[in-house]
Structure formats: C-alpha cells, structure tokens
Amino acid sequence: MPESPTKTEGQIVNLIVQHQHDLHHYILSLLPDRALASDVLQETNLVLWNKAHEFDPSRPFLPWALTFAFYQVKAARRDSSRDRHLFDDDLIASLAAEPMDCEADLMDKALENCLRKLPRTQRKLILARYQPGASVQDLAAEFSQTPNALSIGLLRIRSSLKACIEQQLSSSQA
Amino acid sequence: MTPDRTETLIHMMLDHSLSEAERIELNDLLRGSQAARESYLRAIAIHGALIRKCDAAPSSLPFAAPPVAAKPLRFPFKKLLAIAAGIVLMASVFFAKPGPRADITDGDFTVSPGATPLALGKIPARTPLSIASGSLTLTYPSGAQVLLEAPCHFQLDEKEALTLVHGRASVYAPPGAQGFVLDTPSGKFIDLGTRFGVAVGSDGSDAVILSEVFEGEVNIETPSEPMRLLRNGDSTAILSSGRSSRLVNSLDSSPIHLSRSASNAPADRKNLALGKPVFSPGYCVRPHGSIFPPDNLTDGRLNDSGVPGDWSFWLAPDYENGEFTVDLMQDEIISRISLQNTSNRFINDRGTENFAIEISSDNKSFTPLIVGTLPRIEPDKPEQAFPFHEFTFPETTARYVKFIVLSHYRHPTNPSHQHHSGGLSEIQIFR
Numbered sequence: 393m394p395e396s397p398t399k400t401e402g403q404i405v406n407l408i409v410q411h412q413h414d415l416h417h418y419i420l421s422l423l424p425d426r427a428l429a430s431d432v433l434q435e436t437n438l439v440l441w442n443k444a445h446e447f448d449p450s451r452p453f454l455p456w457a458l459t460f461a462f463y464q465v466k467a468a469r470r471d472s473s474r475d476r477h478l479f480d481d482d483l484i485a486s487l488a489a490e491p492m493d494c495e496a497d498l499m500d501k502a503l504e505n506c507l508r509k510l511p512r513t514q515r516k517l518i519l520a521r522y523q524p525g526a527s528v529q530d531l532a533a534e535f536s537q538t539p540n541a542l543s544i545g546l547l548r549i550r551s552s553l554k555a556c557i558e559q560q561l562s563s564s565q566a
Numbered sequence: 567m568t569p570d571r572t573e574t575l576i577h578m579m580l581d582h583s584l585s586e587a588e589r590i591e592l593n594d595l596l597r598g599s600q601a602a603r604e605s606y607l608r609a610i611a612i613h614g615a616l617i618r619k620c621d622a623a624p625s626s627l628p629f630a631a632p633p634v635a636a637k638p639l640r641f642p643f644k645k646l647l648a649i650a651a652g653i654v655l656m657a658s659v660f661f662a663k664p665g666p667r668a669d670i671t672d673g674d675f676t677v678s679p680g681a682t683p684l685a686l687g688k689i690p691a692r693t694p695l696s697i698a699s700g701s702l703t704l705t706y707p708s709g710a711q712v713l714l715e716a717p718c719h720f721q722l723d724e725k726e727a728l729t730l731v732h733g734r735a736s737v738y739a740p741p742g743a744q745g746f747v748l749d750t751p752s753g754k755f756i757d758l759g760t761r762f763g764v765a766v767g768s769d770g771s772d773a774v775i776l777s778e779v780f781e782g783e784v785n786i787e788t789p790s791e792p793m794r795l796l797r798n799g800d801s802t803a804i805l806s807s808g809r810s811s812r813l814v815n816s817l818d819s820s821p822i823h824l825s826r827s828a829s830n831a832p833a834d835r836k837n838l839a840l841g842k843p844v845f846s847p848g849y850c851v852r853p854h855g856s857i858f859p860p861d862n863l864t865d866g867r868l869n870d871s872g873v874p875g876d877w878s879f880w881l882a883p884d885y886e887n888g889e890f891t892v893d894l895m896q897d898e899i900i901s902r903i904s905l906q907n908t909s910n911r912f913i914n915d916r917g918t919e920n921f922a923i924e925i926s927s928d929n930k931s932f933t934p935l936i937v938g939t940l941p942r943i944e945p946d947k948p949e950q951a952f953p954f955h956e957f958t959f960p961e962t963t964a965r966y967v968k969f970i971v972l973s974h975y976r977h978p979t980n981p982s983h984q985h986h987s988g989g990l991s992e993i994q995i996f997r
Contacts, residue, residue: 413618420613421606471861478589479593487603503619518616519619550577550580557608
C-alpha cells in the first residue's frame, strides 16, 4: 500500500512551491550562472523535501529554507567550474547575509508592467537575450548589430528597466 | 541616465564578458560598499525575474543553442503535473490538425516535468516534446525509425522528418524510406538508406553536433558549407559560431564515435547512489562541450553516452588519477558496490585501472573498504553495453563513499597521445 505524505510533508510541499521564486532569487544572487542556479534550486528542493521532518511549523519557513539553499550554493561552488568562482568566498558570505529587498513575486509583477512600457524593439531585444541558450553573439547577428553595440543597447535597457521597477516598487510600498 | 561603474560591471557579468581584472574590480566594489551590494541585488532580482519570465514562455527564437544540461525536475510535483498534462493532452486531441505523422512504437521513458505527455501511438505535430529519462522509438509511415535517448528535446515539423533540438538519435531508413530528414540547430541530415547516429549538444553557447554513419550513406547540409556525403564508418562534428558552421572530422584531436544503443539504465530503486550528490576536487573540462562533472556518476545514464555539454560519465582532470565522494545523504547499510568503467567514448585514452574505496559517516574520517582493479573497456564493440563489475563486502554503515583512482589507463597504442586521466561511467551502491 503506498505511503501517504505526512501533514508536515504536505505543508513543506506547499511552502516550497510558494517560495520557489524567492529561493531562485536568493540562489541566483550568489550564483549568477542561470543553469547552475537552476540546478542548485532543484538540489535545494530535494534537500528541503528530505528535511521536512525537521521543520518547525511555528517558525518562518523562508529563513530555514535559505540556510539549506546556502549550503547547496557552497557545495555547487566547490564542485562546479561553471561559476568560475565569480565572487570570492568572503563576498559570497556577505551577499548571503544581505536581506532580500523585495519578494520575487512583486518583482515579477513590476517587471511585467515595465516591459510593457519599453519601446517594442527594446522589449523584443531584452526578451530575446533571456531565451534559453541565447548569446550576445547570436543576437548581434539576428539584430544586424555588432556584439559591442548590442551589449551597449542591453545595458541601456537594463538601466531603464531598473529605474522603472524601482519607481513601481516604491509607489506600491507607499 | 548614465550607468555607473558598478552597474556597467554587473551588466558585463550578466552577459559573460567580464575579464579577470574586471571580476576583481567588481568584487572590490561590492565588498567595499553597501550601496554597490544593494545595486547588485536589485540588478540580480531583475535578472532573475527575466529568467523566470523567459523560462516559463516557449522560445520565439528559431532553435537557438539548447540549454547545456537539461535536468529533470527532482521534486514531487507529480500530481499537479498529471492534472496539467491531462489538460494539455485533451487540448491536443480536440485541436489536432492534419499534418505530419509519426508514432511511438516502443519505449520505456518519462517526459520532462511540465512537458507535453507522451504515450505509445501518434505524437502531436509542431509541438515541442521532450523525454527526461529512458528512450523511445518513433516509426514513420515510410518505415523510417528513430530511436531517441533521454534527455532529449524534439519536434515533428514535417512529413518524414524530425527536428532534434537536444539529445541523441539513431536513425534507420529501410528501402523505401530514403530521403528521411533529421533536422538539427546547425544542419540537416538526409538519409540515403542507412543507419546513423546524431548527438545534439552545446559548448555552453553554440550548438555542437556529432554524427556517425553505421551503415549506408547520409548527406549533411549546413547553412555555410556545401553538402557533404558521409559513408559507412565516417563521422563528423558540426561546430557553430553565430550563424556560421563548419564540419570537422575530429574533436579536440580525438576521433568522433557514437554508441548505437540506448544507454539509460532502468531505474533501480535499490541503488542507494542513484541521483545522490557526488563531489570531486576536479574534473575534466575541454573545448566543444567536453565537460565531465562527477554528478554524471549517479545519473543512471550508462555506456559513455550523452551529448556535448551533457555527457553521462566522469573524467578526472587531464593527467590526474582523480577521486570523488558520493554522499548518500544519510547513514546507510551497504554491502555491494557496482562499477562501470569508461573508455571516454571509445577514444580509449582514459579510465580507471586500480582503485581504492573508503567510507565515512562524517566526511572527515574515512575507513578503507576495498582495493580493486577494473579492466579496460573493449574498444571494438561499440554496440554492446559496458560491463558492470561488482565488489561485495560484509555489511557496514556509511554515508560518504569515496572512490580514489590509484592508476589510470592511457591510449593503448599511442603512448604519446596527448590526454589521459582516471574516469568512471557509473557507480551503484546497494545494501
């Protein structure tokens, strides 16, 4: 007869699902490599699932989960050359201790609003840049630009998005 | 609005164009200023939101290089996925249009989480499809057959053709099925009545496509080179850079070989090592997606299979014996370890000869368990599965199992062959 999940396991699944974007945000801030961060998120999910019995439901979930995410990040940095140790160990520890400046879901909503405000060509370019596997080199050919010119264009779009998102978030918090 | 230096360096980091001096500069800026760290965290938050948005939506690009290592989601979302899958299946049944046809006629596989469900019978056309584990056989009205090996992303776009975005395929076109086309991100393979294999992978940014003709002939058509005919025994790689591509007959000074058989082990629930994390002080990284990290040792994929950027076996760094440690995640009672050696895809210049295994419960203090020898993989039988070698011992308790290569194989006939190291294809651990 198959085992049914315990109440704690059920709660943990809900909490893990609910906080996927926050966990992704945290891991990505320490490992900006997209594929590696995705792998570490999966590993973290698995660890959290396996540790369900250790979770105290009277305490907040996210700080507990981020502790395990941090250990998984450290393990990934130890074992992967993909990250190429972009950040030194002391800086990783310092970034890990920084508070999250906003919930990932709020950021996703602000991004949607700000993408809509971008000129169509800029929106197309930034979304093309974030398609899985896309590179500046490929996009430069696609958009008939030099890689350098395309990179400068992306920098400007990122700056515009940042300014717009900051405005959105501050007005939503006001 | 003028981006400041921190913002510029962060942008360069996100586009992978940071030099070592700039990396150090960015570290110093972030270390020295709270404002710089806040700016970085805001930029990363936007970066993450863009990734989530684009990961959730289907790609609008015409076959950009696929992600290097598409891994199945190891998380119990199965019930939710089953409901979502049911909705997608119903939609595909009710809104199906006449078009190209291929049927799954054989297979033991699982689809990737969130992907369109698949079962024996007709597959949906013009729909991105993927399998996360196992293999399946597609059969076309002409009799052409394609064996697909997970992890694999593919799509049925045209009659008597298949688009392979990522993964391995073996094609068989019997008499009457000549002209079957296998389309890939960097070129088309037009079958002239033959058996051939293709592996579509990536070096991290550009597609790397390997092919080998087992019988008969096949034409290769790429955007930037004249059509080339490959005959029985020929092999080639298509290397892409932007929109151009070139055909080469060897990779990293080694010949190109593809195994003919599907190479996924049936999931053995009793294998305590399956899917468990593996750590090693280093592993082999070479150009064109030749990267061999230690988690390949417990991924259930066997026989030196995989594709560029996502091979199924572990290799130590060049010229080193190497070692790795499997973390069983908790103390387990074990009494048997099963090992499958590697021959580095029949290049036959790497592999484990003598080894030692030690165990530990704290990853600090290790106790010797076994010393043994693995034979070299026979290089002349590419269609056969590699053998497993079993080592048994009295029941003992361990969480960490460390495998230390004491000596490794080198190229058998060419002592001056440039590369060599230890390596292993799979480790299985049982009670």
